[in-house]
Amino acid sequence: MVCLTYQRRFLEALQLGEETLRLFRSASVLRLLGEVRNQLGLQLATEEPQRAAAAFRAAQSHFAEAEDLASGYPQSYTSWALSYTMLGDLSGAEQVALKAVQSCCGFWVHPLQRPGHFVPGLTSKAWHEAQLFPWMAKLELHWREIREELEALEDGESWPEVRGHDRNLAGGTGVWREFSLLGLSASLDDMARRSCPKTTELLEEVEAVRSHRDLCPGEETALFSRLTPGTQLKPHCGPSNLHLTCHLGLKVPPGCAIRVGHEWRTWAEGRCLVFDDSFEHEVRHDGADNRFVLLVRFWHPDICPRHREALLAAKAKLRKLKDWTLR
Numbered sequence: 247m248v249c250l251t252y253q254r255r256f257l258e259a260l261q262l263g264e265e266t267l268r269l270f271r272s273a274s275v276l277r278l279l280g281e282v283r284n285q286l287g288l289q290l291a292t293e294e295p296q297r298a299a300a301a302f303r304a305a306q307s308h309f310a311e312a313e314d315l316a317s318g319y320p321q322s323y324t325s326w327a328l329s330y331t332m333l334g335d336l337s338g339a340e341q342v343a344l345k346a347v348q349s350c351c352g353f354w355v356h357p358l359q360r361p362g363h364f365v366p367g368l369t370s371k372a373w374h375e376a377q378l379f380p381w382m383a384k385l386e387l388h389w390r391e392i393r394e395e396l397e398a399l400e401d402g403e404s405w406p407e408v409r410g411h412d413r414n415l416a417g418g419t420g421v422w423r424e425f426s427l428l429g430l431s432a433s434l435d436d437m438a439r440r441s442c443p444k445t446t447e448l449l450e451e452v453e454a455v456r457s458h459r460d461l462c463p464g465e466e467t468a469l470f471s472r473l474t475p476g477t478q479l480k481p482h483c484g485p486s487n488l489h490l491t492c493h494l495g496l497k498v499p500p501g502c503a504i505r506v507g508h509e510w511r512t513w514a515e516g517r518c519l520v521f522d523d524s525f526e527h528e529v530r531h532d533g534a535d536n537r538f539v540l541l542v543r544f545w546h547p548d549i550c551p552r553h554r555e556a557l558l559a560a561k562a563k564l565r566k567l568k569d570w571t572l573r
Contacts (some may be wrong), residue, residue: 247259247262247266247275247278248278249280250262251278251281251282251285252291252544253266254285256282256283256285256289257286257425259282260279260282260283260286260425263278263279263282264279264559265276265397266312266388267279270287271315272315272573273311273312273313273316274307274312274507274521275316275317276309276311276312276315276327277308277309277319277325278320279305279308280304280305280306280308280312280325280329281305281325281532282439283301283302283304283305283308283310283329283485284301284302284305284328284329284332285297285333286298286301287301287305287329288411290439291332291414291417292413292414292418293354297333297341299333301334301338302329303333304324304329305325305326305329305457305567306326306329306330308323308527309326309329310326310417311316311324313326317345317356318349318350319326319350319354321344321362323328323342323343323346323350323353323360323361323486323564324361326342326423327339327342327343327346327360330342330353330453330484331480331481331483332414334480334481335451336526337374337527339360340357340358341357341365343357343358343359343360343376344355344357344475346360348461349442349480349508352366353366353511355370355390356370356525358372358507358508358525358526359372359483359487359507359522359524359525359526360483360524360526361483361484361485361486361487361524362380362485362486363485363486363487363561363564364486364487364524364559365486365487365488365549367548367550368487368546368549369546369547369548370522371381371489371507371522372506372507372508372509372521372522372527373504373506373507373509373519373520373521373522374490374520374521374522375416375520376492376517376518376519376520378520378547379492379496379520379547381448381451381452381455382492382494382520383453383520384448385448385492385494385518385540385542385564386494386516386517388448388491388516389443389495389516390446390516392442392448392494392496392539392540393497393515395441395442395443395444395445396425396445396470396496396538397444397539398441399441399470400424400457400505400538403489404425404426404437404474406423406424407422407423407453408422408423408424408478411451414480415479415480415482416477416478416479416480417478417480418442418532419476419477419478419503420470420473420474420475420476420477420478421469421473421474421477422474423468424469424470424471424472425438425469425472425474426438426446426452426466426468427445427446427449427467427469427470427540427545428446428449428455428459428466428467428468428469429458429459429464429465429466429467429468430464430466431464432463435459435476445540448495449467449468449542450546452520452543453551454544455467455468455542455543455544456552457545457546457551458489458543458544458545461555461558462558465543466541466543467542467543467544468540468541468542468543469524469541470496470536470538470540470541471493471539471540471541472536472537472538473529473530473531473534473536473537474500474531475499475533475535475536476531476532477529477531478528478529479528479529479530481505481526481528482526482527482528483507483523483524483525483526483527484523484524484527485524486499487522487524487546488545488546488548488557488558488561488562489523489543489544489545489546490520490521490522490523490544490545490547491520491521491522491523491541491542491543492518492519492520492540492541492542492543493513493518493521493539493540493542493545494516494517494518494539494540494542495513495514495515495516495517495518495519495536495539495541496515496538496540497515497535497536498513498515498537498538498539499512499520499533499536499537500533500535501530501531501532501533501534502529502530502531502532502533503529503530504519504521504527504528504530505527505528505529506522506523506525506526506527507525507526507527513537513539522546526536536544560561561570
């Protein structure tokens with residue numbers, strides 16, 4: 247089953263899993279079946295939403311039965327909550343997370359904070375104050391120059407639409423595009439330095455941003471984000487609590503808002519919002535024009551710089567082992 251799942255041969259993996267269950271009803275096999283059905287649902291979400299919904303509902307059933315047979319398995323709660331989130335059942339996802347908080351000490355600490363990778367002991371709150379990060383004041387001071395560089399790019403062709411799970415979050419309601427500034431690749435970083443010299447200079451002055459780029463190659467540390475009118479990004483949780491996220495408002499029409507945790511806030515041009523995207527969050531764009539923000543990811547301030555590489559290594563090991571498999 248595991249090999250078939252890694253090869254994305256989900257239907258074959260499901261058939262094998264169901265045959266196994268007829269011989270031996272195991273919590274481990276049920277968890278794996280739930281994971282496979284989640285992956286199938288994500289694959290089908292854009293093109294075949296009804297089949298995707300059926301896959302997520304079946305995943306919920308598998309995880310619930312596994313919980314009855316053997317509770318307290320940490321990683322299964324992540325996927326179980328995802329199956330509710332993808333169906334828009336936020337109350338269900340929160341209830342699953344509450345089970346995890348109660349059953350697995352240190353795995354999660356808040357039912358609305360449900361990342362796949364969680365480091366206990368870090369300050370855990372949805373919103374943070376921009377005033378605590380002096381470099382954000384400098385971004386706000388130079389926001390008009392940053393917007394001028396954005397405007398020079400606005401009509402260009404270097405704004406790919408987000409892919410994979412991120413595209414599923416929009417659910418066909420609008421278009422979410424990004425222009426990478428730091429972290430995705432060396433060639434794109436070089437292009438960004440030429441196109442947006444002031445923006446990249448300001449960002450590369452910040453150690454917590456620069457280090458995030460250097461230690462997390464292939465991840466987007468900074469980018470311009472564009473949402474078209476009507477876009478609704480479904481509630482979701484980021485993958486880890488190792489970083490915080492800053493949004494600098496650049497072009498913000500009326501009718502745009504973001505919820506992190508229980509609280510909704512609105513962007514303002516020239517001002518920074520700071521939040522922990524490992525908390526459940528969603529975006530609504532009910533305005534009439536495109537919304538643009540500068541998005542910056544940076545290390546959680548509670549993490550000592552000398553511990554960053556070790557924490558990333560532990561995260562990579564967890565991902566490689568796929569802890570949900572047959573344990």
